[in-house]
Amino acid sequence: DIQLTQSPSFLSASVGDRVTITCRASQDTSTYLAWYQQRPGRAPKLLIYAASTLQSGVPSRFSGGGSGTEFTLTISSLQPEDFATYYCQQVNSYPLTFGGGTKVEIK
Amino acid sequence: QVQVVQSGAEVKKPGSSVKVSCKASGDTFNSNAVSWVRQAPGQGLEWVGGIIPMLGTTYSAQQFHGRVTITADKLPSTAYMELRGLTSEDTAVYYCARHGGYRPLSYPLDSWGQGTLIIVSS
Numbered sequence: 086d087i088q089l090t091q092s093p094s095f096l097s098a099s100v101g102d103r104v105t106i107t108c109r110a111s112q113d114t115s116t117y118l119a120w121y122q123q124r125p126g127r128a129p130k131l132l133i134y135a136a137s138t139l140q141s142g143v144p145s146r147f148s149g150g151g152s153g154t155e156f157t158l159t160i161s162s163l164q165p166e167d168f169a170t171y172y173c174q175q176v177n178s179y180p181l182t183f184g185g186g187t188k189v190e191i192k
Numbered sequence: 193q194v195q196v197v198q199s200g201a202e203v204k205k206p207g208s209s210v211k212v213s214c215k216a217s218g219d220t221f222n223s224n225a226v227s228w229v230r231q232a233p234g235q236g237l238e239w240v241g242g243i244i245p246m247l248g249t250t251y252s253a254q255q256f257h258g259r260v261t262i263t264a265d266k267l268p269s270t271a272y273m274e275l276r277g278l279t280s281e282d283t284a285v286y287y288c289a290r291h292g293g294y295r296p297l298s299y300p301l302d303s304w305g306q307g308t309l310i311i312v313s314s
Binding site for chain 1: 252253254291296302304
C-alpha cells in the first residue's frame with residue numbers, strides 16, 4: 086500500500102498568510118494525486134487533481150505541485166473560508182489512500 | 193453539477209449488517225466509477241472500496257475484504273455498500289463519491305454525497 090504522510094498535521098495562520106502543506110508518498114505515484122478540503126460537518130471537496138490541475142470553480146489562490154513522491158498544496162493568501170482540514174489522496178494504485186490530514190486554524 | 197444523495201443515518205447492533213445507498217442525478221454512475229470512503233469520529237478519511245458500474249468490477253481495501261459488498265444499478269443510477277459483521281469500530285460517516293472517470297484509478301473524487309452516519313452500538 087502507498088502511505089501518504091502530510092506535514093504539518095496542524096497549522097495556525099492568519100488571514101492573508103501564504104501557507105504550504107506537504108504530502109509525501111512512500112512510493113512513486115507519478116502525478117496521480119489529489120487534494121481535498123473538508124470543513125467541519127461537511128463532505129470533502131475536490132480542490133486539485135493530477136497534482137497541479139485546479140478543479141473547476143476552485144479559487145486561483147489554491148495551487149498544487151510536485152510529482153513522484155513529494156507534493157505540495159499552497160494557498161497564496163488565506164481567506165476566512167479556507168480554515169478547514171486538507172487531505173491528499175493518491176489514485177495511482179489500489180488501495181486508494183489518503184494522507185492523515187492537515188488542520189488549518191486561525192491564529 | 194452532479195448531485196449525489198445518500199440514504200439516512202442508521203443505528204445497528206454489533207454483528208449485524210448495514211446497506212447504504214447513493215443516488216446520483218442523471219445516469220452518471222453508468223459512465224463513472226464510484227467509491228465509498230468512511231470517516232470515524234474525529235478521524236481522517238479511509239477508502240473502503242469502489243466499483244466500475246459499467247463492468248461490475250469491484251475493489252476494496254484489504255481490511256474490508258470479505259466483509260463489504262459494493263454494487264450498482266444502472267436505472268436508476270444508484271450505488272450500494274453493504275458492510276457485514278459490524279463492530280463499534282465501524283461507527284463512522286460513510287461517504288459515497290463519484291470519480292471523474294470510468295475507473296477509480298487515475299481519477300479523483302469530484303462529487304460527494306452528504307454522508308451517512310452509521311452508529312454501531314449494543
